[in-house]
Amino acid sequence: MAKAMSDPDAFNVNNLVTKFEACADDCKNTGDVDVNKYAECMREVRKVFDNLGSTFAFAFKDLDEKLTTLETHGPNIPKAGAMLENEKQRGSIPPSNDSLLDGKGGVSPVRALNRASHVCMFITGIFEELIASSSVTLTAACTQAYERTLAQIHGWIVKKSVKLAFNMVSDRKAFLSGCGVSDEDLSEKGQRFVKASAVITGCVKGHFEKRDLLWVF
Numbered sequence: 074m075a076k077a078m079s080d081p082d083a084f085n086v087n088n089l090v091t092k093f094e095a096c097a098d099d100c101k102n103t104g105d106v107d108v109n110k111y112a113e114c115m116r117e118v119r120k121v122f123d124n125l126g127s128t129f130a131f132a133f134k135d136l137d138e139k140l141t142t143l144e145t146h147g148p149n150i151p152k153a154g155a156m157l158e159n160e161k162q163r164g165s166i167p168p169s170n171d172s173l174l175d176g177k178g179g180v181s182p183v184r185a186l187n188r189a190s191h192v193c194m195f196i197t198g199i200f201e202e203l204i205a206s207s208s209v210t211l212t213a214a215c216t217q218a219y220e221r222t223l224a225q226i227h228g229w230i231v232k233k234s235v236k237l238a239f240n241m242v243s244d245r246k247a248f249l250s251g252c253g254v255s256d257e258d259l260s261e262k263g264q265r266f267v268k269a270s271a272v273i274t275g276c277v278k279g280h281f282e283k284r285d286l287l288w289v290f
Contacts, residue, residue, distance in 0.1 A: 084120035084252050090262050090269070092117055097269035100276040105154045108147035108186075111273065115140050115189050118196050124251035125215075128238035136192050142178030142185035154280045156182050161284050168290035183286065188226075190274045195222040197270040200263045203245065207256070211245045225289045 096110040119136055122129050150156045160183040165171040171181035178185065198218025202209050216239050224232055242248070249259065281288045 082120070084117070084124060086252065086254050086258055086262050086266075089114075089117045090265050093266055093269035093273065097272040100272050103152075104276070105152045105280070106273055106276050108143055108151050108153055108156060111153070111189070111277075112140050112143040112147055114273070115143075115193060118193055121196050121199075121252065124243070124248055126238075126242050128241045136189070138179035139185040139189045139192075142180050142182060143189065145178045146174055146182050150182070153186055153277055154283075156186065157280050157284055157286060161286065167287060186277060187281070187288065187290070190277045191223055191226055193270055194274050195219060197267055197274075198222050200259070201267055203249070204259055204263050204267070209245070211242050211248050212239050214245075215239045215242060 092110070092114045096107060096114050099105075099107050099110060115136070119140065122136075146156065150159055160166070160171070160174075160181065163174075165174070165181050165183055167181070167184055167187070171183050173180070174182055180188075195218055198221060199211075199214050202214035202217050203211075216236065219235060219239070223235070227235065243251070249255075254263070278288055
């Protein structure tokens with residue numbers, strides 16, 4: 074159920090844009106992703122799921138687990154490049170050999186960075202579809218965004234469940250209203266979010282490729 078806009082835990086497009094642009098600027102200046110800033114960005118993205126309906130409950134726990142891992146290890150290893158280098162050095166390499174770092178967090182840091190980024194690209198893709206056409210339905214936007222993002226890493230059973238969930242999401246108007254996003258916001262602030270998100274996830278992906286770590290697994 075969507076939270077009231079007065080709720081401090083509710084989605085706020087201004088907070089989303091501010092945090093993503095700050096993280097993206099840091100990427101441009103350093104060539105790396107600040108893990109702590111990225112986790113904050115993804116906490117804002119997490120709130121979008123509240124407006125997609127209860128059928129996406131499966132995604133809440135999954136993303137929360139990944140973000141908790143980044144928040145646990147980010148203070149000690151604040152850069153994505155260093156975090157991935159540490160993972161590789163200790164032999165924590167997905168898809169089958171990654172492991173918890175120091176026994177903490179829900180998953181390995183390498184998996185947390187990867188999965189958070191794929192979720193980020195999915196939500197970004199939804200906004201891209203909604204921006205591109207004022208007539209596209211939320212179901213269509215979710216489906217199109219999913220096919221080019223999360224579908225790459227999901228197994229057959231999960232894919233079937235997700236696609237069924239898309240048929241139960243609210244309509245476009247209700248979703249945007251629940252997010253507190255006007256048509257003007259979608260055009261201006263939505264574009265800024267999409268641009269900043271692409272910088273961040275592109276940087277994370279680059280660090281995976283630099284270390285010959287799988288991006289899709």
